[in-house]
Amino acid sequence: MENRDATVGSKVALAVRNLTVDLPKGMERKHAVKDISFDLKAGQILCIIGESGSGKSVTANAVMGLLPRVINISEGSITCGDLDLTHASPATFRSIRGRVVSMIFQDPLSALNPLMTVGEQIEEVMLAHGEGARESRRTRSLALLKEVGLPEPELMYHQYPFRLSGGQRQRVMIAMALALEPTILIADEPTTALDVTTQAQILDLIRDIQRRKGMSVMFITHDFGVVAEIADSVIVMEKGHIVEQGTAEKVLQSPEHPYTKRLIAAVPRLSENDRAHEPGEVSEPIMAVERLSKEYRSGSKFFGKERAVKAVQEASFTLQPGRTLGIVGESGSGKSSLGRLLVKLMDSDGGRILFDGQDIAQMKEAEFRALRPQIQMIFQDPFASLNPRSTIGHILTVGPVSHGVSYKEASRQARALLEHVGLDSGAFERYPHEFSGGQRQRVGIARALMFKPKLLIADEAVSALDVSIQAQILKLLDQIQRETGVSMIFITHDLRVASQICDEIVVMQRGHIVEQGPPSQIFRNPQSAYTQELVAAIPGENVAA
Incomplete structure (x- = not known):
């Protein structure tokens, strides 16, 4: 270097x-x-x-x-x-x-005003310091949007933050920070x-x-x-x-x-070797996805401004029992949409999801409810997914109790699981705000395991954690899988993490699966030009081990 x-x-x-x-x-x-x-x-x-x-x-x-x-x-x-x-x-x-002195904040969605357009927010920085007339502020704002690499600055100027991707919102924050050339x-x-x-x-x-x-x-x-x-x-x-x-x-x-x-x-390294497993009998897949599709629509047909986005397009793959399938790709590639379809947090437009041989894609909620404990999700933001007004004990036991488990038995299991994921049993009486980010993610894992699921879907479960905490969570997930035999779908944008924990990797781009295979093939010899770009963009591969 x-x-x-x-x-x-x-x-x-x-x-x-x-x-x-x-x-x-x-x-x-x-x-x-x-x-x-x-x-x-x-x-x-x-x-x-x-x-x-x-x-x-x-x-x-x-x-x-x-x-x-x-x-x-x-x-x-x-x-x-x-x-x-x-x-x-x-x-x-x-x-x-x-x-x-100007600052770019970590979370642009919470730092940007949801009720103001992008252009208004950039102009507000200049207005606060009495810089320029209205037309010159607008011209400067458009120039900044172009400078930070946002497409169609004239259109972007009138957009609200929620309509932009994470990378686009971060570019807007950079434009605001540069408005007065600090x-x-x-x-x-x-x-x-x-x-x-x-x-x-x-x-x-x-x-x-x-x-x-x-x-x-x-x-x-x-x-x-x-x-x-x-x-x-x-x-x-x-x-x-x-x-x-x-x-x-x-x-x-x-x-x-x-x-x-x-x-x-603790920096995750790109592993080019496939995970080692004990040889076992070939079995039926725990999940088989066939030509699954989902389209989002916004706007109005009446005014001719309806917008359709094909989030998932005819996705197909299989997951074997006790194995981990990684889904990787950029923001907007359809990873999280696919995860929500698999856990039926939203309905698909077409295709099949065979879970343990049953097609759950078209099941009504009442019919699927009995299967829901078998498919659990670990969310990206553990703080947002944990009820701040409930103790950890209540968060862990409320699900099993609603499915007929006695509170005494659910409490016993919860305390044992807390210790299993590296927290002391005293955490049972505490609230989410009393824990660090890594500890809250351990609570999220414990909550998912309370039902003894057959399938865990982890959606960016370690993306916002420190590298040392990230390494601990990955080790914990690997340990849990080897002890319980649970299957996992691991959604991530970090290819270094995917290479370490996944047996098979699916690469998504704009709703399509462009490549899939074991880590050794995906990272040593990627076939798709898009996969090659992702591998080339991995940061810091020259850091000393």
Whole structure:
């Protein structure tokens, strides 16, 4: 890897010295960050990496003046050029946000206003700083939409966020952040939940804009694969402390701190070998999908503006008992739609789904209800899929109890399962907000296993987790499968993860299955040009093991 830091000047755009941010009393530690110091050089991309709770986002929010009222800076300083941001007034921060320092947030859907069009939201940034007349703001907005690579800027200008894909929404966030051409750009996990090709495009876009405009970029991530693609220098944080920093080449190729080494070791690697299984008898597939189709319609026929999107087009595949089938592809490829069809969260338009020999595709809900416990789903966002007002015990037992299991027996099973997925039985009485993301995903897995299902469908179950937590969840799923013999359909946009856990892989593009086969064939010798593009876009394959 080239040493990109050698091309960077020595002028400091942002200086953080001995920064300490206190947490409220009663938290597991006293400080969100403790005595940290670093420089962001002009024209440099600085990556801050660490697991959830390491203090990465708190550091970024301190720079932006966006810390919650319950936590505050107790020591140290943050200076941007000649400006001291440590205890700057709200008016000062309002004057520099967007103009001097701008931020791209992790989740663009929650960061964008659902009631405003894309164009209105970009213009609002300029309007807040009194920049330009209305027509010039519109012209600038269209130019930004084009600059960030969005198709048909005139059409995109009038769209609402919910109509855009994840990658398109992230591009809108970048356009908003660039509206006033800031000198410092802070990107907080901007590619975490994106597919590999969209992630590669966003990384290329940020790097290209940074070089053309000479911006300084603070890039927050938990993936060393991303660091290898974009960083000039790196800071590694653990539990509020900086444990290692240096050039990207030095930290990636010669890490010194044990924590850095653990993070690098946890980066999922592309495995070109097929999973090993004990030889067994050839059996009937647990699921056989034949020519399955689904089309979404929006708009109105009456006004001639009806829009039809073929989400799934004549998909066919089989899944053997005790095996894992991976479904991979970009956002909008039809992966999640296919998953929802298989678990009958929506009805298909055509085709068959043979589960244990029965065609469930055309079954009415009342008829399918008896089979539903046998097909369970692990959702992408465990926090959104867990009822915040219910204890973990209630969340785990309510399903089995409604299917006739006694509460006493369901409680016993729930406590045993919590321990099986790596949580203590005391979690039974606690609420979802009391757990980390990885712990909540373990709860989601336990909930799915309460019914002793024959088939688990995991929809992006590890995409938003830290690499070390991700590795733990993948190991847990593999262990559960080998112990229980459950079959799995694993939906993911991360080909590195798919290569490790799947026996067979299906590649989807625009609703079609373009290729399927074992990992050894898909990754060593992909036949489809689209699969070749996906494999080529995998980030950070040159990170030292």
